[in-house]
Amino acid sequence: MQRILDLFFSPHDLRDVLPDVWLGFQTNIHMMIVAEILVLIFALGIAVIRGLPGRAAIPLRALAIFYVDFFRGTPLIIVALVIGVGVPSADAGWISGRSAATYGIASLTIIYSAYVAEVYRAGIESIHPSQRMAARSLGLSYAQTMRYVVLPQAIRRVIPPLLNDFIGLQKDTAIVYIIGIGEAVLAAQNYSTAYTNFTGYTLAAIFFVLLTIPLARFTDNLIRQREARERAAA
């Protein structure tokens, strides 16, 4: 028992590894924030393209569907390896010379945009057709109807499931350590290799949990408020 405590919960090692893991964790936070912002924008674009009406938009719609199908089905770790190891080896000029964290952000954005596009799409489809009809009947164009009537309502409606996906994204910033990003897990791994002690992992796990709990509670609150509001309206 003492042996386990020493290996995973040693106060002495905790003190030693804390600065490295904390420094690494700041990279996780950085990747998480940038990727989430990019995902919000990029996924909205995919969802809107997927909903475009008419024959002329068929190729665009097909592209959006293919994107979602492909990247929702691809493991993040493969995308991370292809982008984080493959792109730098390709000697493709500017794009090959980015930092590992940038490749990590790109990988997270590519994968999570596929998920979040589906969340947006569900929100857009949940808006009753009579809302579009009312907007169009007033002379608003398709684009204006989306911009002023459909999307504001749809986005409000999908905030809770969207935040849920972001909790997943926060944790997955750890997976991209595989391409050598100096984040929390890599710091913990370096320490465990050097000193055969795993307390660094425990510490990194605690950081991740502490980061997701506020977001999880915030999401719960939003859902509760919405339910209360809907009961009041009914």
Add this chain to the structure above:
Amino acid sequence: MNDGFVSVEHVWKAFLDNQVLKDVSLEVGLHDVVCLIGASGSGKSTLLRCINLLETIDAGSITFDGQNLTANKPNVNKLRQQIGIVFQSYNLFPHMTVLQNVTLAPRKSRGQSRNHAEARAYELLDRIGLLDKAEEFPDRLSGGQQQRVAIVRALAMDPKLMLLDEITSALDPQLVSEVLQLVRDLTEVGMTMIIATHEMNFAREVADKICFLDAGVILEEGPPSQIFGDPQEERTRAFLSSVLSAGRL
């Protein structure tokens, strides 16, 4: 006769294998009020939606104010600026205040300045006694108030024609009269209107012409005195007597 303000000629419309409109023709003169009566599913709503191109017709033609709407591709957004429609279920935008609901289309579709659109919205809201609700969201209003806001939202575009699609059918009985009064006011300023309604007394009072629709066909049309006083068709008589026995006439 072909010089109507609105001319619907031999219009056919089907949804899949459900033939909703069968060779429907209708003439509406400028400043006229035409009421469409008939059972649910007889095609009243579909006819209204075809007129402002929310539905595309399968055959026939519709002209409005000298423009053929169905021959060559018209600019639907420009056209709909001139034809207001109000729905049974109000369809206000729930994420916007009353004022924003009323000013959205004038600003974004007509390109009016915010000040201009809001001044007009305040004027209209004042006229219907809802000025104090301008900053409220629709779910804080009664059904009658919401429907009056929906009418004002359409009026804010200064339409030349108003289509009212059973606008009192979703309202509690005690809220119906405030909405009908607003429509009555519109007839007095000469608004051209096509009204689908189940309110027979109201139709008799405001209409210049009544059209009885039955299974997608205008079975009988004429002035209210004739349709209500001396209906020629057996189906019209049956419909009116069933409405009568339901206490709605």
